[in-house]
Amino acid sequence: MNSRWMEILQILKTAKEPITSSQLSTDLQVSSKTVRNDIQALNALLQNHNTKINAFRGKGYTLETNGESSLQSLLQGAGDMKEIIPDEPGDRVNFLVERVLLDSGYVKIEDLADELYISRSTLQSDLKKVREILKEYDLTLNHKPNYGIKVNGSESKIRYCISEYIFNLKPAALEESHDWLAALPENDLSIIRNSILSQLREHNIVTSDVSLQNLTTHLAIACKRIRENNQVEIIHEALYEMKDTKEFAVAKEILQDIEAALDVSFPENEVAYLAIHLQGTKLVGPNHGKEKMKTVIDTEIQMLVKEIVNRIDEKYHFQLSNDEELLFNLSLHLKPAINRYKFQMNIRNPMLEEIKTKYPTSFEAALIGSELLYEKVGIYVDEHEIGYLALHIEAAQERMKRASSNGRNCLIVCASGLGSAQLLIYKLKDRFGDTLDIKGTTELYNLPYQSLSDIDFIVSTVPIEDDPGIPVVRVSTILGDSDVDQIERLITKDTSVIEQYVHERYTFLNRQFESSEEVIRFLGNVLMKDGIVEGDYIDSVLERESYSPTSFGNLVAIPHPLEPKTDSTFWSIVTLKKPIQWEDKLVQIVFLLNVNRYKKDDLKPMFHSLVQLVDDRNFVQQLLQCRTYIQFKNKLGNR
Template sequence: MNTRQQKILKELRLAQEPLTSSEIGSLLQVSSKTIRNDVKELNEQLESYDAYVSSTRGKGYQLIIQNERLFQQFIQSQHDPQDDIPSNHQERVSYLMEKLLMSSDYNKIEDLADELYISRSTLQHELKHIREILKKYDLALDQKPYHGIKVIGDETQIRYCISEYLFNQQSTLKDNMGDWLGILPKEELEVIKDRVLFNLRKYHIIISDISLQNLITHIAIACKRIRKSNSVQMVHHHLQEIEAKKEFLVAKEMAKEIQEKLNVSFTNHEVAYLAIHLQGTKLSNSCTHNMEAYSVIDSDIQEMVKEMIKRIDDEYGFHLTNDEELLLAMSLHLKPAINRYKFKMNIRNPMLDEIKSKYPLSFDAALIGAQLVQEKINITIDENEIGYLALHIEVAQERQKRNKKMAPRCLIVCASGLGSAQLLMFKLQSEFGDQLNIIGTTEYYNLLQQSFQNIDFIISTIPIEEKLTVPVIKISTILGETDLSKINTLLTQGEAVTEKYLRKKYTYLQKDFDTKEEVLSFICKDLESDCLVDEGYLESVLKRESFSPTSFGNMVAIPHPIDPQTEDTFWSVVTLQKPLQWEDKPVQLIVLLNISKNKKHDLKPMYMLLMKVLDDKNMVKDILQCKTYEQLKWKIK
């Protein structure tokens, strides 16, 4: 069973309903014919294990397992080291990035080609892409005759690239932390984790679980690189600046303890490098008093955040200017964020896709804030960071709806920090009202430090395997509107949405385009010819795309202009005969949001309704099959 066939089995296992060969092909970026051939081979292999892939005309493929024990035996028997050999371009690029970044020595071209079972010319093609990726980090490939190739550049940037390109592609928060990278043996990773947690608690530094994992991984990368004689060298004035910080003392203790146990020598430069990562962790202590929190935030950051919130209010009419909690939360986030960018550090946001799809309005509002930061201090904030700012804005809007305490007893365990924990809290309060009393939030690694005497149960966004004295309910980090809203809300508002936002003239079904630029140009040209927008409309839509792609998964993209131009808010809807690649996701349904320049405060209900429709996989499938405007209108109703 090759890698692609493993992925087909995984998709079929996860699917709640049959999948067609074209749907699976879109997910795996191969043709329907390839999928049909793979399914045929899979059925031959599954025959002896009481399982098979059934095929129903008009519906698609479905995995039927008659004996779960035998099926698991099949999965285990199929694992062969040969199956792990990358079988396509993306897998080969990822493999080569890991191989080259984690090696300090030269790798011979012939050896790499042999490992991947590809020709030398194919390898050169993959290395061209590797060079493009490395260039983003100011790194390069050095090639020496009779030696091979290796990554060269500033050591800090190499570590940054390792963390950003390899670590950030993973989303696990618990088991085998770092094992997938082969950074260090598991027992050494446990030593690092133990010493980090000990010193964080000793010095009362509170960080999110994701920041904790990020920190441990950075230390593991540092140990690996130091052992191979690759050390960080900092500019003298940066070193002096960091040595004066509290984090340097904490980092020094961590480094000393890790050094003793793992026999790794940390120079002052390496300790400073660790201190920078401590400075870059998010302040997420929900117990911090406002005055205490304000004391650690620079006044210029507070002023910048005030200006950000005012600009967002001017653009969207959220009325958040006087929200002191939002001012504090965004200031606390930006302080370490600015430090991260100053030293070219990364942050991971495992919820990014969900935030963009569930809270697109708040995400766009956060984009405005990010633009102001760039104007003020010439720092470009990436979409991972923007996603966290969007959470704070969504929290503030939820707080407006319910600004009073509720009543029974539960504790929230959230891995992604204060913003997501608070948003989850407000969503739950909004849904259950007086039936639920949320007494607080905590990070996973601090859970066992909590007293369970006054808690009836725990609500957690990650699995908790420890035996606790109270029940644990596992839920999704982002509660979608479909989870919380009553069914009749969608039913009663379905007709309103079709009348208010759909336009027959700007609905284009079953079209044939190859790129997102072609689609957007086609839509915008039509609007321009009807004098609804000016000639800069397409440029405005593409500019918004350049900040962060609007393809959110589920075969859907929701582009929109960065500067609204139309008199009314309405949708231009395009469905495609076949999916096209929209950055890193396949897309077959495009809804261009033409936003009114006059009525921006009406956007929240529109976004909520749109998300309910587009979150529904079956609904999207039905929309893609529509041949007429009337069919589309009826489906959405």
């Protein structure tokens, strides 16, 4: 069974509804014909395991099994096969990276070609990609005649690459049996993990499961490399600074436990190297009070966090600057984070994709934090770290939401005097209760001077000609049934997405493009031609993409500029004839977000509406089938 067959089975096994061949071909990046051939071959194999793949015309494929344990044993057996030969180019490259990293000596070219059943020229093509990957870690792949190829570079960079590329490429669960874990016997891994846990408990140290997994991985790699006579080089100044820290003392005790149980000796440099890893964990216990814990946070860190939150508030109007819990939690997180990146210690965020999809506004806000870290500390953090910052920001917004009224905020504009305004207030309160928070009343001529930063919509008894930047509900003073329906839709956030964000002029269906940049430039040029955006618009969108790709999976990308640059909020949309590669994901439908520069805080409801639309895999496929704007608009409206 090859890797693609296994992936087909895993997709069908977890699917809650039929999966079409076009969906499978997109996920697997092969043609629909290849998918059909694979399924035909798979069914022949599955006959012996009480399982079959059913095909339903017009709906797709489902997996039917009369013996779950039999199927599971098939999948487990295939996954455990060390001798399984990668047959796809991408799989071969991953195999080769792992092979040369985990082998300290030279590996002969002819041996690799024979092992993979490929020609020498094909292998050389794959090795070119391997060299490109290693170059990202300041490593090279040297070739020595009659010996073979070998990874060259500093020991710390080699270990970083092993951990970052191999470990983070695999699934997160530590208990799963990965090929790289075969570098050490299972009993050795158990000793390493138990030694870490024992010392963490003894020193009252709390760390996350992910950090524990990272530490175990680091020590597994260290044991293997030391046994092969490879040791890290620590600059004397850094070693001297580490010796008096709590982390150094804890690292020394962990390694003493491992030395006593395993046949390996850790020099002082390795103790310091582990101590630096420990600096990337929270060295505080659960019983430490907040005031006591504040003493371990540097004043510089606290000032940096305040500046980060202030800048986020300036852009997004979250009003989080006085949230002491957010300031404290971010400070506690950034202290070890800065140490991690100072010494190039990788961290993995297993929730990254979900954070980007479910909390896009908080992720965008966290990007501001990453920019400031680079400005002030000279540290460039990756998506995984940005994802953790986003969680803190999202949690702060949830606290604020719960602390405030559960209702939506409105302002009443009434031209017929205080009595009529009061009558309207009483009617609204009687009808909507706590779900509507009336912030005040104003006359039409005073409306331009009112602050609308915390107002969700306006209820007006008179027409408002100038767009205030937020929804307006025109009602009569006596509040009829149709008026009530309009307000209810706003309170439940059931506003018309079509009317608000989608316009025929900026909707392009079934187009042909080859790259993400080509799509962005096309949409940006249309906006520039209409005089809606300025000349720096396209560069701003591309710069935002460079920080973190906006491809969210499910064939959808949601690019946008770094700063709001339009006078209204709307989407520019493109659907594509064929999916294109957008960084690490395939994309076939693009929503370019344009946000009102004068009403920046409407970014979150727009993201919320969009995520709801594109989160449904089948619905995305239905949108891709649309050939006219009317079809597209009706499909969105009928969702």
